[in-house]
Amino acid sequence: xxxxxxxxxxxxxxxxxxxxxxxxxxxxxxxxxxxxxxxxxxxxxxxxxxxxxxxxxxxxxxxxxxxxxxxxxxxxxxxxxxxxxxxxxxxxxxxxxxxxxxxxxxxxxxxx
Amino acid sequence: xxxxxxxxxxxxxxxxxxxxxxxxxxxxxxxxxxxxxxxxxxxxxxxxxxxxxxxxxxxxxxxxxxxxxxxxxxxxxxxxxxxxxxxxxxxxxxxxxxxxxxxxxxxxxxxxxxxx
Numbered sequence: 001x002x003x004x005x006x007x008x009x010x011x012x013x014x015x016x017x018x019x020x021x022x023x024x025x026x027x028x029x030x031x032x033x034x035x036x037x038x039x040x041x042x043x044x045x046x047x048x049x050x051x052x053x054x055x056x057x058x059x060x061x062x063x064x065x066x067x068x069x070x071x072x073x074x075x076x077x078x079x080x081x082x083x084x085x086x087x088x089x090x091x092x093x094x095x096x097x098x099x100x101x102x103x104x105x106x107x108x109x110x111x112x
Numbered sequence: 113x114x115x116x117x118x119x120x121x122x123x124x125x126x127x128x129x130x131x132x133x134x135x136x137x138x139x140x141x142x143x144x145x146x147x148x149x150x151x152x153x154x155x156x157x158x159x160x161x162x163x164x165x166x167x168x169x170x171x172x173x174x175x176x177x178x179x180x181x182x183x184x185x186x187x188x189x190x191x192x193x194x195x196x197x198x199x200x201x202x203x204x205x206x207x208x209x210x211x212x213x214x215x216x217x218x219x220x221x222x223x224x225x226x227x228x
Contacts, residue, residue: 004155040121040220042218042219042220042221043156043202043218044218045215045216045217045218048216059215090155090156092155097144097206097216098144098206100158101146101158101216102158103148103155103156103157105155106153106155
């Protein structure tokens with residue numbers, strides 16, 4: 001039981017490049033979400049999903065896309081990377097809205 | 113709109129003393145409330161939650177939290193701090209809405225420093 005797995009752990013991009021951050025969970029959780037963590041700002045919700053085929057925007061969705069074709073996977077796409085998207089990104093999952101979320105160890109993304 | 117405030121960026125306590133990390137929230141209706149802890153270069157780990165019932169919630173590693181509806185607060189407490197409790201602590205709130213929806217919103221985080 002691996003929990004929530006995020007890949008890659010580190011990534012450096014140039015401005016304008018695109019990439020996909022991967023997130024997979026093996027706990028059959030319906031609820032998955034993506035956060036970014038920046039110093040002094042806590043975790044801010046980017047997008048979330050309440051099940052396969054259903055996604056919704058969080059607090060800071062601009063510049064990011066998501067899809068949820070399976071229960072297990074919830075990739076986050078940066079369409080055209082900008083320096084303001086330099087951050088640590090966390091994926092999380094839970095069985096339902098009222099249950100605690102399980103977090104991955106994060107992807108540290110630097111955009112030059 | 114939902115919001116969470118953790119008014120202290122850092123809390124310093126001596127080992128063996130009681131600790132409190134403060135959290136206040138704003139949400140429509142009754143909330144789900146959570147505390148998480150983050151160690152360096154790791155994801156967040158769940159400590160405890162309030163769903164309903166007893167206002168004093170007990171969680172992992174000897175932590176507890178008190179839900180106060182009138183003050184809209186959910187302060188994290190521990191009777192006797194350990195050096196190993198030093199970490200970054202996050203409070204989070206989710207509104208109770210129909211279905212399995214509802215956004216989990218986090219506070220800014222409070223760094224707890226426990227000194228020997």
